[in-house]
Amino acid sequence: MRQGDSSSRFNDTMTFTGTVVCLFAVILAVSGVELEGIEDEHGVRIPTKCEVCKYLVTELQQRLSETSSSEVLRTGHGLDKKPLKEIKYDKSDLRLIEALTDPHVCDKILEYNVHKEKKGSMRYAKGMSETMQTLHGLVDKGVKVELGMPYELWDKPSAEVTAMQRKCYKMVEDYEEDIEDWYYNNQEKDMIEYFCSNLVLKGNDDKTCLTEKEEPEEDKKGEDGDVKEKKKNKKKKKGKKKKKNKGKGKDETETQGLGKKKVEEDTKTEKQRDEL
Numbered sequence: 001m002r003q004g005d006s007s008s009r010f011n012d013t014m015t016f017t018g019t020v021v022c023l024f025a026v027i028l029a030v031s032g033v034e035l036e037g038i039e040d041e042h043g044v045r046i047p048t049k050c051e052v053c054k055y056l057v058t059e060l061q062q063r064l065s066e067t068s069s070s071e072v073l074r075t076g077h078g079l080d081k082k083p084l085k086e087i088k089y090d091k092s093d094l095r096l097i098e099a100l101t102d103p104h105v106c107d108k109i110l111e112y113n114v115h116k117e118k119k120g121s122m123r124y125a126k127g128m129s130e131t132m133q134t135l136h137g138l139v140d141k142g143v144k145v146e147l148g149m150p151y152e153l154w155d156k157p158s159a160e161v162t163a164m165q166r167k168c169y170k171m172v173e174d175y176e177e178d179i180e181d182w183y184y185n186n187q188e189k190d191m192i193e194y195f196c197s198n199l200v201l202k203g204n205d206d207k208t209c210l211t212e213k214e215e216p217e218e219d220k221k222g223e224d225g226d227v228k229e230k231k232k233n234k235k236k237k238k239g240k241k242k243k244k245n246k247g248k249g250k251d252e253t254e255t256q257g258l259g260k261k262k263v264e265e266d267t268k269t270e271k272q273r274d275e276l
Contacts, residue, residue, distance in 0.1 A: 023063040032180040043116075047164040049171075051121045053196040059108040060179075061191060080202070095182050112159045121209035124164065150180035153229050175200060 009076070071089040089095055099105065115122070115129040128136070132154065138145050147154065157165075178199050186194055192210055201207050 028220045030221050044159050045123075047160060047167065047168075048206060048209065050196070050206055051124065052164055052167040052200055054121060054192065055109060055112070055124060055164065055197060056106065056171055056211055057191045057196060059105050062108075063105060064095070067095055067099065082144070089189070091184060096180070100172065100179075104169070104172075106165050109165040110161060112157075112161050113118060114158050120212045122214055125214070126160070160177055171200065176211070193221055210268050 069089045072086050095234050107266070112124045113126050113127065113129055113132070115131075117130050120126065135145050135147070135154070139151070175195070177191055178195060182191055196210055197207055201210075
């Protein structure tokens with residue numbers, strides 16, 4: 001086979017492969033398939049199933065903790081001679097319905113923002129990110145900042161957060177019976193492990209985000225304190241060195257002055273001898 005024919009076939013193969021990849025990407029875009037956990041050209045990263053489950057459980061457990069009570073509900077017909085049925089509020093239908101739908105637990109996801117300075121699932125957190133705080137600070141000082149969107153949209157939920165909310169709704173719908181089973185029969189078990197790890201995430205699904213935790217504020221302060229202390233010590237050493245050099249220079253000047261004075265005195269004595 002000639003070298004030209006081999007090169008031509010190689011180029012044709014590469015062109016065909018590139019075409020297939022492009023067509024695959026177009027099909028995904030048209031069909032609405034989202035590539036989870038992969039940042040696109042605009043810096044948007046669609047939340048993974050793991051992250052959606054983690055924050056769904058976080059918000060549901062927060063709702064349930066707010067309504068925990070030892071109260072006992074009595075149900076039945078007032079005219080019925082049978083004794084009223086007693087149900088613990090902590091395992092009542094009323095509490096679960098309120099926690100899930102009043103308002104919907106997934107609406108709480110819209111309170112999150114993307115903190116790109118943080119890693120993994122910790123990028124999703126409530127409150128303003130450090131980046132946005134800095135940008136708002138610049139605007140407050142009169143600096144013109146262009147983000148490619150109107151200023152009034154800066155603090156609106158991002159594409160990532162709205163995608164998480166949408167996936168949260170779908171997850172509640174798909175796993176409603178499993179959520180109910182945990183609530184009525186397994187509340188004593190950790191919901192992250194019981195629901196996310198064992199039921200939602202299966203096979204090759206990544207579970208890394210379930211163990212990721214926010215860095216404690218004390219550790220952050222400790223790190224900042226260490227840096228400040230090092231800078232302080234460095235400054236002290238620099239000051240001492242400067243002072244030492246200054247003192248050394250002063251001593252040298254004084255020594256030079258005394259030497260000069262001694263020379264003058266010796267010269268004067270010699271002159272007096274010559275006159276005698």
